Amino acid sequence: MKTAFRTVLLLLLSLYSLTGLAQNMIEGVRIWPSPDNTRVVFDLSDQPDYSYFFLKQPDRLVIDFKNTDNIAELTQLPKDGDRIKRIRTSLSKGKRAVRIVLDLSNQYDEKVFALPPTGPYGNRLVVDLHDRQKTPLVTRKPRLKNRDIVIGIDAGHGGEDPGSISKSGTHEKKITLSIAKRLQRIINAEPGMKAEMIRTGDYYVNLNQRTRLARKKQVDFLVSIHADAFHSPRPRGASVWIANDRRAESELSKWLKNREKNSELLGGGGELIKRTNDDNLAVFIADLTKDKSLEISDRIARNVIAELQKVTRMHKTQPQNASLAVLKSSDIPSMLVETGFISNPYDFKNLMSRTHQEKLAKAMFNGIKKHFYDYPPQDSLIANMRPTKHKISRGESLSVVAQRYNVSVQQLKLANNLKTDVVRVGQTLTIPRVN
Structure with missing residues (x-):
């Protein structure tokens, strides 16, 4: 029933466009919440002609679509998103325009842009609402000893x-x-x-x-x-x-x-x-x-x-x-x-x-x-968990073993009382722990 009604409505709106009414249609709205931002996508029948502005107390994002009608369902919001309280229509100044209002829970940094048809999607208007960063994103914290x-x-x-x-x-x-x-x-x-x-x-x-x-x-x-x-x-x-x-x-x-x-x-x-x-x-x-x-x-x-x-x-x-x-x-x-x-x-x-x-x-x-x-990082737990013994395999040299366990050749020689750098296949070496 809903599909039939939608089809009829699309046909009627198409006829209206031929008689000089709105040439574009908002056909759907999709919302993608993430930890740091929320993306809202308006699916349109044609390239959007739009403008937008913010209002405060309460916080709102208002988008005006020129020469556009709306047939999208605006009441459905994802359960795991809390940046947008509601999406609704409001009175527009233009006769052939749609005003969409996003009621927001806070103030956000926005990025609004149109996308052309690609892949499974047609024309779109994308609204990205980003949380405002209170601290720099790349601040490094000191790493702990025996870390993961x-x-x-x-x-x-x-x-x-x-x-x-x-x-x-x-x-x-x-x-x-x-x-x-x-x-x-x-x-x-x-x-x-x-x-x-x-x-x-x-x-x-x-x-x-x-x-x-x-x-x-x-x-x-x-x-x-x-x-x-x-x-x-x-x-x-x-x-x-x-x-x-x-x-x-x-x-x-x-x-x-x-x-x-x-x-x-x-x-x-x-x-x-x-x-x-x-x-x-x-x-x-x-x-x-x-x-x-x-x-x-x-x-x-x-x-x-x-x-x-x-x-x-x-x-x-x-x-x-x-x-x-x-x-x-x-x-x-x-x-x-x-x-x-x-x-x-x-x-x-x-x-x-x-x-x-x-x-x-x-x-x-x-x-x-x-x-x-x-090759564990020296400050990692795995570096302190590594084996204390190593059996020499074919093709391995003392320098290869030293590199593998992040120790020097000299440290290996001292730990194993070696006079030369020569090792033989099957020989077991003690790996020294180096702080």
Whole structure:
């Protein structure tokens, strides 16, 4: 009944437009609450002609749509959102106009913009209401001794951005969040490790905001989870992507232009960058940070590929380099995992399987865990939990073992009463604890 009424109303409004009345229609309203902002999307039949302003006591956002009629249901608000009390219409000054009022619970920073038709969506007007920040987003807190190693998990897309869409209409954003939550659970079950989610529900997080959130949460590593797509159903398999040197260099140069503001993000090395008057020294220190980040990213990516090969077909068997926004921060080691092709029927079937999602999450975890057990940060709990003995395997040298456990070759030789650097396969070494 409602569908029939809506169809008739659309036809009537279309006839009205032919007789010189409103040319545009508000066909629907969608609301996407998130921890830091709320996005309101007005679906329209044509490109919007609009203006807006705020009123106080009480706080309201008023939007005037020119030459527009409204057939959208405005009474439905999500239960988990508290920034918007009500959306309603009000009297408009124009005869062929609609005035929409958002009754707000507080004052917010706004961003209002129109979007053209793309993917499953037509013309839209987007309203983003952001909480006003009382403190800088990137303030670093001192880390505690024996701390957890923090892994940031970024579920790709979300909210208004569905990502790729399967033939059956399943959105990539749904798959990525499901896998991300499984990875979160596995990481949090591991002593000495903690997961931090970039998004926890179906809402959109700006790409730049994703890395800012990762930095705010002081992650040691960031993994972004996606599902690939292609115009042909033939390609299939997983792949792992890391930042290329060119992107890292570009981001590094931007940071160095504003050393005073950005250096705090780099921890101890950042203080040196901020205080030195020597530009060459600043570049050298920042470059070391970038190189270390890329080295860690590449090492973990290779670990994860080795684990993924055990549970799924691989589209690429080596880490791929790309200039991707979520991988842009030269101070945060990171990787992007394409878990399969949503456009391939075999991959899609697997990606919709809870069992397969669990295997993918476990493989990612195993690859990440291997690195941090081999090279734990010195202030982490895992660094103090590591083995005190190591058995030499084929191809291992004293320097390789020293690097793995973050000790010097000399410390290894003293702990094991070694006169030379020569070790033999099967030999067991004592690993000294170094504070």
